[in-house]
Amino acid sequence: MNCAARSAQAFVPSHITGFFAAHRRDDPLLAGSVGCGLCLFLGATTTVECAPEIEETEIFLNGALSEAPVSRFVVQRLARRPVRVKTELQMPFGAGFGASGAGALGCAYALNSMLDLGLTANQTAAVAHEAEVTNQTGLGDVIAQNTGGLVVRLHPGAPGTGVIDRIPVPPLPISYVVRGPISTKQVLSDERVMAAVNAAGKSALKELLKRPTFANFLKLSRRFTLNSCLASDWAIQAIEAVEAAGGLASMIMLGDAVFAFGETAAEALGSFGQVHTTIVSQRGANLD
Amino acid sequence: MNCAARSAQAFVPSHITGFFAAHRRDDPLLAGSVGCGLCLFLGATTTVECAPEIEETEIFLNGALSEAPVSRFVVQRLARRPVRVKTELQMPFGAGFGASGAGALGCAYALNSMLDLGLTANQTAAVAHEAEVTNQTGLGDVIAQNTGGLVVRLHPGAPGTGVIDRIPVPPLPISYVVRGPISTKQVLSDERVMAAVNAAGKSALKELLKRPTFANFLKLSRRFTLNSCLASDWAIQAIEAVEAAGGLASMIMLGDAVFAFGETAAEALGSFGQVHTTIVSQRGANLD
Numbered sequence: 001m002n003c004a005a006r007s008a009q010a011f012v013p014s015h016i017t018g019f020f021a022a023h024r025r026d027d028p029l030l031a032g033s034v035g036c037g038l039c040l041f042l043g044a045t046t047t048v049e050c051a052p053e054i055e056e057t058e059i060f061l062n063g064a065l066s067e068a069p070v071s072r073f074v075v076q077r078l079a080r081r082p083v084r085v086k087t088e089l090q091m092p093f094g095a096g097f098g099a100s101g102a103g104a105l106g107c108a109y110a111l112n113s114m115l116d117l118g119l120t121a122n123q124t125a126a127v128a129h130e131a132e133v134t135n136q137t138g139l140g141d142v143i144a145q146n147t148g149g150l151v152v153r154l155h156p157g158a159p160g161t162g163v164i165d166r167i168p169v170p171p172l173p174i175s176y177v178v179r180g181p182i183s184t185k186q187v188l189s190d191e192r193v194m195a196a197v198n199a200a201g202k203s204a205l206k207e208l209l210k211r212p213t214f215a216n217f218l219k220l221s222r223r224f225t226l227n228s229c230l231a232s233d234w235a236i237q238a239i240e241a242v243e244a245a246g247g248l249a250s251m252i253m254l255g256d257a258v259f260a261f262g263e264t265a266a267e268a269l270g271s272f273g274q275v276h277t278t279i280v281s282q283r284g285a286n287l288d
Numbered sequence: 289m290n291c292a293a294r295s296a297q298a299f300v301p302s303h304i305t306g307f308f309a310a311h312r313r314d315d316p317l318l319a320g321s322v323g324c325g326l327c328l329f330l331g332a333t334t335t336v337e338c339a340p341e342i343e344e345t346e347i348f349l350n351g352a353l354s355e356a357p358v359s360r361f362v363v364q365r366l367a368r369r370p371v372r373v374k375t376e377l378q379m380p381f382g383a384g385f386g387a388s389g390a391g392a393l394g395c396a397y398a399l400n401s402m403l404d405l406g407l408t409a410n411q412t413a414a415v416a417h418e419a420e421v422t423n424q425t426g427l428g429d430v431i432a433q434n435t436g437g438l439v440v441r442l443h444p445g446a447p448g449t450g451v452i453d454r455i456p457v458p459p460l461p462i463s464y465v466v467r468g469p470i471s472t473k474q475v476l477s478d479e480r481v482m483a484a485v486n487a488a489g490k491s492a493l494k495e496l497l498k499r500p501t502f503a504n505f506l507k508l509s510r511r512f513t514l515n516s517c518l519a520s521d522w523a524i525q526a527i528e529a530v531e532a533a534g535g536l537a538s539m540i541m542l543g544d545a546v547f548a549f550g551e552t553a554a555e556a557l558g559s560f561g562q563v564h565t566t567i568v569s570q571r572g573a574n575l576d
Contacts, residue, residue, distance in 0.1 A: 118500055121437070160453065168298075168408075168412060170574070170575040211406040282574045283570050283571045286457070287456050288458060
């Protein structure tokens with residue numbers, strides 16, 4: 001089935017998790033995680049097109065034709081016709097920035113608009129959450145990216161099912177450095193690792209709710225980084241370098257990557273790789 | 289009690305309600321409204337300051353010292369010291385743009401930051417909601433302004449208690465014209481009027497949820513304007529002028545004011561007063 005040429009575009013911020021505890025459920029709408037993470041302005045822009053000449057669905061990631069299973073799940077669920085999806089990522093892929101969730105969520109918003117599906121924001125985002133959980137690429141990015149800001153995930157689940165709140169935060173500068181990816185799927189499927197992660201994540205959330213501030217988020221993320229045993233030596237050294245210079249830093253969950261805040265943060269990260277600086281995104285996912 | 293000189297600043301978008309049904313409850317956190325409305329980029333910026341020389345709380349609205357009972361409620365609840373509050377409104381006051389809610393919500397966010405109160409976004413916004421409900425100046429603006437975008441209020445109540453969803457919408461241009469204020473307090477206390485309003489509002493919400501799109505929001509707001517009998521002849525004529533020019537328009541609840549969407553909307557409104565054009569704010573309340 002073809003359709004007249006149309007298109008739509010959506011923006012989704014990146015999302016870096018500071019700490020989390022996973023909640024497995026058979027129903028992907030109930031599965032997810034609790035924890036806290038920060039949406040960043042460097043995000044993903046996704047355009048969808050339908051036109052008579054598109055005979056099979058094509059998904060492009062930064063210009064390259066890609067399997068993109070998470071976004072493909074969304075297309076299969078929402079589009080009854082072949083579409084062309086183009087996602088441009090401003091953030092690294094596979095390093096804990098919620099890139100797969102951002103692509104899938106942007107795809108869902110753009111398809112909802114282009115095909116006039118009449119879904120609410122939560123209904124749209126729930127499809128992207130399901131795509132992430134099913135592909136084991138993420139458990140909590142989508143509900144946070146759908147909202148924007150510094151998001152606390154209080155109860156797990158898809159947007160509209162899970163419960164969140166925000167911690168007020170100005171559009172502060174955040175610097176980060178990335179050494180490489182970590183496989184979310186691999187971490188999530190290691191029972192021993194996940195026992196430590198979940199204990200540390202639940203404890204951090206409980207502490208954060210006693211005093212939900214940005215500074216406390218950073219402090220508790222740092223503690224989670226140690227207690228969860230997920231950080232590489234490189235990441236620990238980068239965090240310590242930022243702290244020695246008077247800033248605050250923590251590991252990006254899940255990537256071999258470190259984010260930092262403070263006037264001296266970018267400089268202190270300099271010897272650990274290429275430093276990028278962006279700001280907190282107070283805007284969540286929406287149409288462009 | 290004095291404090292060292294400090295300050296903080298917050299932005300809150302304006303919010304125009306298209307349709308609503310009021311829910312009265314003795315507990316202001318449970319009271320509120322259901323319905324749907326649009327957050328606009330022309331909003332309110334509130335700065336709070338504390339300094340040793342401030343001996344009594346002062347609230348300035350657009351530069352003029354003001355009683356500002358809604359913001360004052362927030363100060364009394366959150367600050368244990370005299371503060372100076374300065375709210376600059378980019379939107380009209382008393383004409384359905386949620387100006388009192390924006391001032392109170394911005395005040396709450398800024399105080400939470402300046403005094404390091406450690407409240408979440410919902411906890412902060414709940415104080416502003418309570419201030420609005422107690423002063424009978426609004427029933428649903430704060431929860432929408434706290435979120436941004438086109439907000440559906442599904443269940444009444446304060447942020448964190450009420451249930452909302454969004455309808456995805458790009459940052460579209462919205463034009464409006466204002467003839468004058470309507471007293472929210474007077475409308476809300478007229479039982480006969482409120483019976484018609486609540487019946488029309490519940491019906492519009494039910495219809496919207498069958499197909500939650502921006503176009504349907506405009507159409508159902510238009511129908512609510514007629515069925516609620518709240519519109520002046522001037523407002524009806526302005527709406528009809530926009531429609532005759534191929535646009536969509538409705539009354540702003542609660543003001544003698546009309547908002548409109550469409551390429552010809554601003555021009556069609558031209559003979560009804562000074563036309564302002566802004567865009568949908570996808571960003572909700574937050575610190576600057």
